[in-house]
């Protein structure tokens with residue numbers, strides 16, 4: 386069994402990006418820049434946004450978090466987005482999700498300038514993905530694709546089962562793995578909460594990908610021997626032994642499923658770090674697109 390080390394792969398990508406940034410800066414140009422918008426004080430969102438800013442700085446990007454109170458209105462947030470769209474010094478930005486209930490998330494995402502949409506959530510970028518035209522790919526699916534490529538996992542003609550059909554992970558990933566390119570050409574099945582006989586389906590999977598957000602949902606009896614397991618779930622569960630009072634687990638019961646798997650991603654240290662790494666790759670691309678055009 387091989388553990389797919391997302392943390393290590395992310396570090397490799399950071400070192401590639403750092404070198405590229407150093408070259409840019411030493412040629413007298415400004416470095417790539419990204420902004421994260423954070424609304425409210427959700428601890429997990431705050432933590433992820435902080436990691437993004439810290440990593441961006443580590444690779445030499447300029448980076449900033451704009452923090453708004455949870456009481457911000459739809460109009461005020463749209464105004465802020467307009468400012469970022471028009472600011473030539475910002476190459477890319479993200480609006481950390483989820484947003485508070487009184488905010489219309491879709492309207493916010495539609496307002497993002499697609500050229501700065503480094504999350505790849507804008508419908509223009511999702512549409513480009515569908516027709517295989519160069520745009521921004523959503524970071525988590527892109528990160529999973531990158532892990533598949535860097536670990537040389539053969540997807541051609543393989544049966545992939547994805548559990549979860551979210552707009553951020555399951556649905557775009559199903560398209561990417563099905564398309565004609567390296568890391569694609571698989572036969573993909575997307576399971577969800579209404580799927581019947583899930584275990585029969587997961588037992589048929591050569592590659593099983595989970596993105597449903599249910600702690601340790603997939604158990605050893607649900608997978609076949611030699612399966613490749615990619616776990617995009619990040620769930621906090623109570624842990625009295627930890628100083629924080631919780632620990633992170635995936636959607637897969639790692640200890641038992643790993644015994645049957647040929648490859649498996651851990652949580653933490655699997656897909657999570659790759660999400661941030663691909664956000665940085667997208668930022669570099671946004672920067673280059675702008676400089677060239």
Ligand code: L34
Nearest residue numbers: 433479480481482483504524619653654655657658660
């Ligand atoms: N707009 N909202 C927007 N873009 C995103 O791409 C995200 N997401 C998800 C939540 N909302 C978003 C993230 O960034 C989830 N997510 C994310 C990113 C990174 C990590 C987890 C979730 C991550 O780095 N996880 C680490 C552990 C982190 C820890 O120490 O707690 C891991 O090893 O899995």
